[in-house]
Amino acid sequence: MKVGMKGVLSAGVALVAFTSLAVNLVGCTQPENAKVDTEQQAQNSPEQTEAQQVQQTTTPTTLKIAFPTRKDSTDLETKVDAVNKFLSKELGMPVEAKIGDDAAAVEALRANQVDVAFLSSKPALKAEELANARLYLAEVRPNYSGKQTYRSIIVVRKDSPLQSKSSAKETLEQLRGKKMAFTSPTSTSGFVFPVSVLVKEGFVPDSDRLDQFFAQVTYGGDYSKALQAVLRGQADAAAVSEYALFPPYVSETEKNQLRVLHGIPGVPAHGVAIDDDVPQQMRDKIVTAMLKLNQPENNQILRDLYNSTELVEVDHNAHLQPLRDALKVAEKKS
Template sequence: MYHFIRLWRSLFCTALFSLATACSPGDQQPVKVNLTPTTPIATTPASKPAKPLRIGMGGIITPKEGYRYYQQLQGYLAQQLGQPVQLVDRANYEELNRLLQSGGIDAAFVCAGPYVEGKQQFDMQLIAMPLVNGKSVYHAYIIVHKDSPIQSLSQLKGKSFAFTDPKSNSGTLVPTYMLAQMKTTPERFFSRRIFTYGHDNSIKAVAERHVDGASVDSLIWDYTARKYPHLTANTRVIATSEPYGIPPVVVRPGIDPALKQRLQQALLTVHQNPEGKAILDGMLIDRFVPGDDRNYDSIRTMNRWLAGQADR
């Protein structure tokens, strides 16, 4: 999706004068030229270009504005792996999971909810988790406008509300779970619901009073509050969920084991490289650590509870 243009210039030298002009006309002798065909020089076929490693951009833990850091990480990984790396952005998490299942992409930054689903459905492979402020968990924040009189989720009854992606853990699943514990559903509880397909979009929707409330990823709200406080200044957090496993880095089933290991190693050591450390600092990530599937058991528990409620 992004192309880098490199311009090359060729320098041409002028033709050399014939050495014969250095001799006097009387000294010139006819030159015999052998026109017998010679054996052609064997040439080595050009090596086939390395196939790009395709990395999907799903559950990124910075706003879309922070996408430039993932581009920098793309260049870093290409250098470390010795092969091209291609970023693949998709509009929703479901499409990204389909690409991982079909082999359309090789790896991805995914949301925690789609990871749990992909692990169950087609054995999506967890290879790394980011640490943020020393933790590998995050929360859902329920937010309202700073001037809103609303102080709790229950007071949002009959109001408008923004979800992110239908598959998002913090942006959809968690608030649905919270409402189920209140013996209701989003359809019955809110007067109007929208999907913004971006936590930063949901923050903006609340800040500009397009909706009364929203559920957003705590990592993205905290990132925005630290780097661009004017964007969150018009919002207020009224509820914080329990901790859930942080959006991880995964690979598709069937990926070359050697490539999987090299990618994992590049991620786990990126903080040890000055260039890589600068990229992580921009993303507000401490470092990457090996993935632990048990980190996502709380999401599985929530899914089972919701499924049980639906069967009643």
């Protein structure tokens, strides 16, 4: 267990930027029948003894949730406020939101500055590694090809001579010696999954030697910029998520100038992670409350947040296993 949070915030919902986060600790008492190793206690400094006591966490009196910024969610503070008011009412406790990017959300979990975080799949793996947080829910979107999974796609211009073939190997062979735009080296659908297929098919030995196959490799930094490289003729193909072929990533006019060359299914959808410091009973209450956002009378709150239509319960390990497998192949991890 990590260090918990302390302090009771006033009722209501507060929005706090990640830049002003402060670590708050939840005080807790030792059970009356707890056995104390007096010899070890004597060797510890007062600060160490206090830290050990704080590690025994209790149910938080204020629920703190991290909401990462996303390109397809504008006016996020207003939408987050609606979610928090709903959850505060359902849980009977204040809910505080912290807005930043995925990296900040993971760091907040690690530092016990939040209890819950909305995360995409690769940051969710990092949150497990650093904070022992786990995904309990996954988002469902209407433009996902799977319910809680979506495709990584390789996109070309509609007038490109590159054509989809009967097998992945035949299709991807056409990219040999071409200019390729990936989203970023950390992107699940915009890098990890397509590179894992290139490795599986024997085109490259690992993610570090893409230049052995492509004439040029660039990174757009986000889906829109990777697709713009194709639209402007700066790249022959781009790797992105399938939902990037919709506004606001591209306009309808731009979408009509592009087509999918190859699709790779099974990318884990974004989800909701809960810190291991949150007691099981409280975790169950959080999951139950969030699932009520699927109900017709509450669903617009969920749709407004990240364009998801539904939250579904998932097993953390099973949901993220396809990503673990793709990383192992792409990075040649033993």
